[in-house]
Amino acid sequence: xxxxxxxxxxxxxxxxxxxxxxxxxxxxxxxxxxxxxxxxxxxxxxxxxxxxxxxxxxxxxxxxxxxxxxxxxxxxxxxxxxxxxxxxxxxxxxxxxxxxxxxxxxxxxxxxxxxxxxxxxxxxxxxxxxxxxxxxxxxxxxxxxxxxxxxxxxxxxxxxxxxxxxxxxxxxxxxxxxxxxxxxxxxxxxxxxxxxxxxxxxxxxxxxxxxxxxxxxxxxxxxxxxxxxxxxxxxxxxxxxxxxxxxxx
Ligand code: PTJ
Numbered sequence: 001x002x003x004x005x006x007x008x009x010x011x012x013x014x015x016x017x018x019x020x021x022x023x024x025x026x027x028x029x030x031x032x033x034x035x036x037x038x039x040x041x042x043x044x045x046x047x048x049x050x051x052x053x054x055x056x057x058x059x060x061x062x063x064x065x066x067x068x069x070x071x072x073x074x075x076x077x078x079x080x081x082x083x084x085x086x087x088x089x090x091x092x093x094x095x096x097x098x099x100x101x102x103x104x105x106x107x108x109x110x111x112x113x114x115x116x117x118x119x120x121x122x123x124x125x126x127x128x129x130x131x132x133x134x135x136x137x138x139x140x141x142x143x144x145x146x147x148x149x150x151x152x153x154x155x156x157x158x159x160x161x162x163x164x165x166x167x168x169x170x171x172x173x174x175x176x177x178x179x180x181x182x183x184x185x186x187x188x189x190x191x192x193x194x195x196x197x198x199x200x201x202x203x204x205x206x207x208x209x210x211x212x213x214x215x216x217x218x219x220x221x222x223x224x225x226x227x228x229x230x231x232x233x234x235x236x237x238x239x240x241x242x243x244x245x246x247x248x249x
Contacts, residue, residue, distance in 0.1 A: 002014075002018060004018070012049075013041065013049070016083065016200070017037075019082060019083065020033065020034060020037050020079065020082050020083065021034070023078070023081075023082030026113065027109060027110055027113050028078055028081055028082050028110070028113050028114060028117055029078040029079055029081075029082045030078050030103075030104070030105040030110070032105065033077075033078050033079045033082075036079060036160060037079060039181075039182065040160075040181040040182070040198065043181035043182050043183075043196075044181050044198050046241050046244065046245065047181070047196070047197075047241070047244075048244070049198070050201075051197050051201045051202070051205055052196075052197075052237075052240060054196065054233055054236055054237050054240060055195055055196050055197035055202070055205075056205065057233070058193055058194060058195040058196070058197075058233060059195055059197070059202060059205045059206045059209055060209045060213070060224065061193050061224055061225060061228040062157065062177045062193050062195060062206050062209070063206050063209030063210040063212075063213050064209075064213055064221040064222075064224040064225050065155050065175055065177060065192075065193060065225060066095045066097060066155060066157065066177075066206070066210060067095065067210060067213055067214065067216075067221055068155075068218055068221050068222065068225065069097075069153075069154050069155035069175070070154050071098070071152055071153045071154055071155075072095060072097040072098070072153060072154070072155040072156075072157070073097060073098045073099075073100050073127070073149050073150050073153035073155070073156050073157070074088055074091065074092060074097055074098070074099050074100070074156075074157045074159075075100055075101075075102045075150060075156055075157065075158045075159075075161075076088055076099055076100065076101050076102070076114060076118060076128075076159075077101075077102060077103055077104065077114070077159070077160055078103060078105075078110065078114060079159075079160045079199070080159040080160055080199055081101075081114045081117045081118065082117075083199055083200050084159070084199050084200055084203045085117050085118055085120070085121040086121045086122075087200075087203040087204050087207070088118065088121075088203055089118060089121045089122045089123045090203075090204075090207055091203055091204075091206060091207045091210070092123065093122075094207050094210050094211065095210055097157070098125070098127055098148075098149055098153075099118055099123055099125070099126050099127065100126070100127035100128040100145065100146060100149040100150050101114045101115050101118070101126060101127070101128035101129065102128055102142055102144075102145060102150065102165075103141065103142070104140065104141065104142050104162055105141075106141035106142075106144065111128060111129050112129065115128065115129055127145075127146045127148065127149035127150070128145065128146060128149065128150075130146065131144035131145055131146055132146060132147050133145060133146070133147050133151045135150070135151070135165065135168045135169065135172065136168065136171070136172070137168045137171060138164060138165060138168045142162065142164075142165045143165075143168070150169075153174060154174060154175065155174065155175045155176075155177065156169055156174050156175070156176050156177070157177045157179075157206075158176060158177065158178050158179070158187070158191075159178075159179040159199040159202070159203070160179065160180065160199060161178050161180065161187040161191075162186075162187065163185060163186025163187045163189075163190060164186070166178055166186070166187045166190045166191055167186070167190045170190055170191075170192070175192045175193070176190070176191045176192050176193075177191065177192065177193045177194075177195065178190075178191035178193070178194050178195065179195045179197060179199050179202045179203075180194060180195070180196065181196060181197065181198060182196075183196045183234050183237045183238060183241070184238075188234060189234065191230065192230060193228060193230060194230055194233065194234060196234075196237050
């Protein structure tokens with residue numbers, strides 16, 4: 001591993017890169033996960049590498065949706081496991097919700113590596129390794145899931161998604177919470193609640209909101225959900241980003 005001095009102005013970003021490269025070398029992250037990470041970095045740079053107020057509000061709405069859910073599931077892929085396994089397990093315990101591994105580049109070996117990583121960070125049960133159903137309308141491996149997990153979930157949290165599964169899950173009537181740094185992506189546009197934030201910051205902040213909102217009853221939580229307008233948030237986010245860009249010149 002390259003020795004990155006803590007004094008380096010890009011320390012956190014460089015350490016995260018090292019983490020994802022190391023995860024790729026052991027098969028946790030797919031090679032194309034590095035490209036996805038690079039795209040994410042660009043948008044994070046534009047956001048100022050911070051949880052902006054619009055994202056914080058989305059994380060609050062996500063927490064409310066998870067607390068209202070009957071069967072909430074967090075779908076974990078390679079990048080999410082590499083960057084935020086510990087945080088995913090903590091969120092799973094706090095809500096509580098189920099963890100299911102779901103990969104675009106699915107192999108038996110990678111499924112086990114990602115599942116082992118979650119167990120290593122304390123997960124008791126991880127779904128996904130024994131798929132028994134298909135998400136209708138999807139022709140690739142992301143369709144494979146477990147009946148008790150994603151298939152029967154009413155709320156699915158999907159960090160770093162590809163857009164067509166998000167749409168397929170919506171078509172099944174599920175509430176989809178997406179974490180995607182790119183507000184222009186199909187996932188961002190198709191999700192019920194889009195969190196434009198880095199998964200590294202988003203998952204712990206959702207957990208923080210879950211702890212804050214846990215004492216509210218379902219009616220109070222549904223007030224938060226009813227006021228959520230995803231389309232408006234995406235428009236406001238684009239305004240925020242363009243204002244930030246304009247201010248730089
Ligand atoms: O592990 P697998 O096999 O399931 O493969 C996962 C990848 C990420 C390769 C696959 O889902 C993929 O190709 O994703 P996309 O279509 O490139 O989309 C990834 C999206 O996540 C992009 O819009 C990125 O901007 C965004 N993104 C990347 N890194 C982060 C992120 N969003 C939040 N936090 C990040 N750290």
